[in-house]
Amino acid sequence: MLNFIKRLAGRPIANRARRLAAEFLDQTNRAGDVQRDLLLSRIARNADSQFGRDHHFHEIRTPADFRKRVPIGDYNRHEPYIDRVRRGDVSALFGAGTDVLMFAMTSGTTNRPKTIPVTREALKDYREGWTIWGILAFDGHPNMIDHGLRPILQIASDWRESQTAAGIPCGAITGLTASMQNPLVRTTYCMPACASRIKDVESKYYVALRFSIARDLGTVIAANPSTILGMFRLGDRERETLIRDLHDGTIDAKWSIPDDIRKQLRFRTRIRRKATAKRLEAIVEETGRLLPRDYWPNLEFLSNWMGGTMRAYLRGYPEFFGDKPVRDVGLIASEGRMTIPIEDGTAAGVLDIRHHYFEFIPEEQGDLAEPDTVEAVDLIEGRNYFIILTTAGGLYRYNIFDLVRCVGFHGKAPVVEFLNKGAHFSSLTGEKLSEHQVVAAVEAAQRAVGIRLRSYLLLPIWGEPPSYGLLVETSDLPETQGADRFTAAVEEQLRALNVEYACKRDTLRLGPVRTIRLPNGAWGEFQKRRLARSGGTVEQYKQPHLIPDTNEINSFSVLDSVAP
Structure with missing residues (x-):
């Protein structure tokens, strides 16, 4: 009924x-x-x-x-x-009569997050954009909607992480829209709205899987493909816990879920999913793993960013999903x-x-x-x-x-x-690291450990997980022990200066920064290569401190690498 x-x-x-x-x-x-x-x-x-x-x-x-x-x-x-609006x-x-409902927070170029006003009209624009995207995507996959909208797993975050001096909430607009959904539409979304307030990322991923794995899912929506891969890697790693919780109607106490949210989840959690648990056990017994390609064979498509560095993550999709199409969610930001x-x-x-x-x-x-x-x-x-x-x-x-x-x-x-993200930004997994932040972090780290670099360059390095490498000449850091302390100081400063970088590190979507030592004279060769490409002159040359190209590291001869 x-x-x-x-x-x-x-x-x-x-x-x-x-x-x-x-x-x-x-x-x-x-x-x-x-x-x-x-x-x-x-x-x-x-x-x-x-x-x-x-x-x-x-x-x-x-x-x-x-x-x-x-x-x-x-x-x-x-x-x-914006500061006056916050107050x-x-x-x-x-103009007169405008309501500011919240501020969307995102990483800024300094150590203070940006706060973007969300007015009632801005929220309407945001929701309309998702509605247009959604109906075009769903109509492009008729099985999503022909017999009633198929279940959707979409990750949302808290829209009330903090508040301004005037009492206006600050957080993620995804949480606000989730809280405002039509009750019937809300039933198609697997992740309970209250779960958006879970701060521990792995606990949030687990709850999302706990409430979606028993349903015949139609799509997974998350802007960043690293979020999707991280969630399903967790599901495979925690397969025994997940199957046991489904069978017993519980959520394991090891997950960091605030008591008030656990209480709200209890009614839905206590429904035992013994048949689902038995089906998942059979999958694990046959394949040795617990992957969505096996427990969601009817998944229609995946929804996430596909542009820029995000393409590299898509290479990991066949392992988890098989040959499923991907629909980009669009170029969207706070x-x-x-x-x-x-x-x-x-x-x-x-x-x-x-x-x-x-x-x-x-x-x-x-x-x-x-x-x-x-x-x-x-x-x-x-x-x-x-x-x-x-x-x-x-x-x-x-x-x-x-x-x-x-x-x-x-x-x-x-x-x-x-x-x-422009010549002065790098974003491997949504961290939006700016050259300004890199310079501030390295300068502070130099002061902290008592060294002085003549030059340096931060590069994104692809791997599992991806990370950043800080390139220096050996003469600036001749001792590995000094490099180790310096690297730890840079890591600490990047965390402090960029909240998104800290989040991606905490959730293991990014690895720690590494100091990569180069032979003496490397910067002179680097300058020659760049001038040859640009056709510029030595007088015009400006040494960059951040380049977002994951292939740039291949142009350097590396002596060694030091992690914190």
Whole structure:
């Protein structure tokens, strides 16, 4: 009876989602007009905010006016206004009547996390973007929805990790949306909403598996593929515990789950799944492992990022899932959704012209103080650009430092693919490490251990798990013992400066930083190689301290490697 009710109630929900998706796809044929109208409506709505007065919003009549009056900026330019909003002064960024529901937190370039305002309109944009993505993905896999929506496993985090001085929650927007789901829709999501508040990552993964493994799952949704692999590696490693808990109707006490959350989970936990336990035992007896390709044979597709360094993780998918298609969830960040993929197997997606106003900086102008920008409809296929955002969350001409490539158009809206986090960022598994943080960490570590490096370079190194290597010449660190203390100090500083790096380290998605010693003279050879590639002069050369390319390490002769 419950399944019948869900199917009956789900039809109008699905039909509303299809209408929304159809509107979006139709808007791509009028992308220029849609973008202009969206920008001017946002400008008019917030003209009386302090930011609007400071940038003469009342005088803006065209996108060209907007570009003249508002400079491109990063989080630091917005931070004074955001700080006032955190303290309760919503008028710093928004017009009268605007509600700020929470702040989405993400790693900043300093040791303080960024806090992005989530207004009621920004939340609506976020939810609509997921709705459009979801219905297009589900309709692309008819077995997901033909006989009622199949169960979904999606990882969410706490939207109330902390609060501002004005009492506004700070955390993950995924947790807020999970808490607001339609009750019937909520039943299709395997992970209980309260489990988003579990802080220990492995405990959260375990709970997610505990409540999903008995169901005929349709898809797994997690932005980062390392999250998906980490969860199912845990399930295989803890197979005996998982089978026993299913059989007994329990959750083992070894998992770090707060008492109030355990209490909320108890009603659903105590249902014994003896048949499921017996089926899983048979799988383990036959294969020696507990993998989703065996216990979820009807899984339709996987949902996660596919662009940039995330592609490397996908090589591990066949071991766990067999030959299942992957649908990119889109280029999405705390600041907003940028693309909506409409096909499997590609990192490219249609620019989300419905919800944000976009400009683009040509890649070759990325380091200029005042670069030219082009509008969405003027992108050139095959060219690379940095994305500039204007959102309902109070961000204006915001440089998110995401480098994308235009791979085509849907209607007049560009289809873009994420390449990397810009020349000064690296993100192997979502840590978004900045060159600023690397410099700060290494400088502090040098002071702590009493050494002075003439030069250094941090590189991402692919492995299981991936990690970072800090390259130094042997003459700067002639003794292994000194290198060991220095490496430990760098690791400590990176953890302190970047909350995402610390999280990825704690959850073993990243390995510890290693100091890699090079032969003396290595930096001179490195400079020659870079100048040969760029065609620049020695006078123009600037030694980088972070390069996001996982292949760069192969260009160096390595003497040895020291971990903390």
